[in-house]
Amino acid sequence: MVRRAWFVVPAVLLALVCGGCGGSSGSASTGATPTKTVTVTATAAAPESKSATSSFSGNGTQNLGDLRISSASTLSWRNDGLIFGVMTVGGDVWVQSQGHSGTTEIANGEYRSVKVVAQGSWSIKITPH
Secondary structure, eight states, X not given: OHHHHXXXXXHHHHHHHTTTOOOSTTSOOOOOOOOOOOOOOOOOOOOOSTTOOEEEEEXXXXXXXXXXXXXXXXXXXXXXXXXXXXXXXXXXXXXXXXXXXXXXXXXXXXXXXXXXXXXXXXXXXXXXX
16 A cells, blocks of 8 residues: 555646646647746937936846946845846846845946846846936
């Protein structure tokens, strides 16, 4: 009886995990894992003058693309998750934190492939000095 119980537990777990894996009636299952679509929204205002502010927001990890910072600026950020980071493909790390908000200074320049690495919702504001 103990040996049978050992076989029942994995079978029950397999049934629970694969319960939603089957295809629709009359079609063969491909064994493919179902995909989950995540939509991320970002908004940005391109700096038009020295006093222009850029704002971004999203949820989870996202590539913001290339950014041109026309003058030294302050980056303010908020995050409701456990981790938050902002970095560039060139290796610049502007933020790496487990906190929920903060500020850091950014020098003027062109930054390629700026990426936010985060859990949860976040927002960034870049304000020129």
